[in-house]
Amino acid sequence: xxxxxxCAALLFPALAQAGDIRDLRVWRxxxxxxxxxxxxxxxxYSVFVLENPHxxxxxxADSRMFADVARVDLxxxxxxxxxxxxxxxxxxxxxxxxxxxxxxSSFSLPPNAEFGDRLVVDLYDLGTxxxxxxxxxxxxxxxxRQTAVASSQRNIVIAIDAGHGGDDPGAxxxxxRIREKDVALAISRAVYERLRNIPGYEPVMIRQGxxxxxxxxxxxxxxxNRADIFLSIHADSFSxxxxxxxxxxxxxxxxxxxxxxxxxxxxxxxxxxxxxxxxDTSLKNxxxxxxxxxxxxxxxxxxxxxxxxxxxxxxxxGTVAKLRRDEPQQGNLWVLRSPDIPSLLIETGYLSNPTxxxxxxxxxxxRRLADAxxxxxxxxxxxxxxxxxxxxxxxxxxxGPDRHYVVQRGDSxxxxxxxxxxxxxxxxxxxxLSGDIVQLGQTLTIPGGGPAPLAAAPPVVSEHTIxxxxxxxxxxxxxxxxxxxxxxxxxxxxxxxxIGQVLLIPAL
Numbered sequence: 487x488x489x490x491x492x493c494a495a496l497l498f499p500a501l502a503q504a505g506d507i508r509d510l511r512v513w514r515x516x517x518x519x520x521x522x523x524x525x526x527x528x529x530x531y532s533v534f535v536l537e538n539p540h541x542x543x544x545x546x547a548d549s550r551m552f553a554d555v556a557r558v559d560l561x562x563x564x565x566x567x568x569x570x571x572x573x574x575x576x577x578x579x580x581x582x583x584x585x586x587x588x589x590x591s592s593f594s595l596p597p598n599a600e601f602g603d604r605l606v607v608d609l610y611d612l613g614t615x616x617x618x619x620x621x622x623x624x625x626x627x628x629x630x631r632q633t634a635v636a637s638s639q640r641n642i643v644i645a646i647d648a649g650h651g652g653d654d655p656g657a658x659x660x661x662x663r664i665r666e667k668d669v670a671l672a673i674s675r676a677v678y679e680r681l682r683n684i685p686g687y688e689p690v691m692i693r694q695g696x697x698x699x700x701x702x703x704x705x706x707x708x709x710x711n712r713a714d715i716f717l718s719i720h721a722d723s724f725s726x727x728x729x730x731x732x733x734x735x736x737x738x739x740x741x742x743x744x745x746x747x748x749x750x751x752x753x754x755x756x757x758x759x760x761x762x763x764x765x766d767t768s769l770k771n772x773x774x775x776x777x778x779x780x781x782x783x784x785x786x787x788x789x790x791x792x793x794x795x796x797x798x799x800x801x802x803x804g805t806v807a808k809l810r811r812d813e814p815q816q817g818n819l820w821v822l823r824s825p826d827i828p829s830l831l832i833e834t835g836y837l838s839n840p841t842x843x844x845x846x847x848x849x850x851x852x853r854r855l856a857d858a859x860x861x862x863x864x865x866x867x868x869x870x871x872x873x874x875x876x877x878x879x880x881x882x883x884x885x886g887p888d889r890h891y892v893v894q895r896g897d898s899x900x901x902x903x904x905x906x907x908x909x910x911x912x913x914x915x916x917x918x919l920s921g922d923i924v925q926l927g928q929t930l931t932i933p934g935g936g937p938a939p940l941a942a943a944p945p946v947v948s949e950h951t952i953x954x955x956x957x958x959x960x961x962x963x964x965x966x967x968x969x970x971x972x973x974x975x976x977x978x979x980x981x982x983x984x985i986g987q988v989l990l991i992p993a994l
Contacts, residue, residue: 505529515697540584639876641688645708648674649720652698657723659837676856686876731810736792738816791828799862
């Protein structure tokens, strides 16, 4: 007789109509396996586990099975096979045969832009409870280990969060095919690859593949990995195709105050800590009034640093993309609510805009966006390096890579030289200046004496297929290349083009 050793049933109110099961998908993440069941309406269900052999049983009430479970992709998952059968003449039983025992957690999801109602079952290895354990830090590259100058100086940790993932596609492009989760992951990976080759920086990916991480877990994983900043990468969508440009968000002060009150109210059951990389302080150790004061101070610092970092990143992104807002915006976003880690959400553009969506789906443009984000991060941390880091040592000794600085109102060449710890002659020479006059908005190179500056993304020649209504000048503007270079790359004598013609887009 089979022994029932775990029964975790979640019941929802019965609905009047049957919930047909249309599809079943399996997603593997580093710390659990997600099973997604597509249904045509919200359903009543129960989940329990059987042993000898290990199985997870999902009973879906008042439903019919239309999915072909034999064709489900189970690669790299602990699910050995999937079976289903009718039960009690009206219900459907789905059985997941497991290689190892698991601990299931289940919930339902409402429809989104790509999917309808879904039943989600997350399968955690036995002994592992949600939330997931800290994200694994990929071993450093040789360049990151190049710390012979001061082996005691730590790296700055950058948590990179690719938005959405798995069964949550995020925004869907104008063409119905481009998905935010794919764009976000591609840009995040490019940011990661850039940072892992820069001495003094240690990037951490919150998600490394096409799987979903709960919103609450993302900042927790950043904290557990001792992150100095949290960057959440996204793409946006709007009701019209005209919206375009990059927007950077930080948490608003009003939401921060509400969040602090919530944390104090839940502090006895909270794993939240204060202190970031410098140390851990549990809220449980303080009376409510003192805990709230500490949270307010920490959150105010986090927001201030978030806005400052966002400004540096926007300045860098403005060299490769149009900015929808040239200053960080503040709003109510869950992933930005860390009280001890500066946190930003970067909307890289609008997938509802055909021109911008095509750019965002281009590997060349993704790498240029990543380069700009990395440049902004480097500029911010060189100006405000955390104590005890290699970057702090570099700044005090005028080491490190060349940097870029955008001239602000009230700046002078002497003030900029003093601020960056370089002499006037070096600054003039690096920027080929004959005098000391600088212009508002001018980009200056700040010379460094250490490792080589961040190299541009490898040149990539992309292709563009001409659609109805497009002009050669418009295509040149879209890809930010000159009209003459576009003509030269395609051996064109004039600006005449035809629908369906494929143009080579020269690298910048």
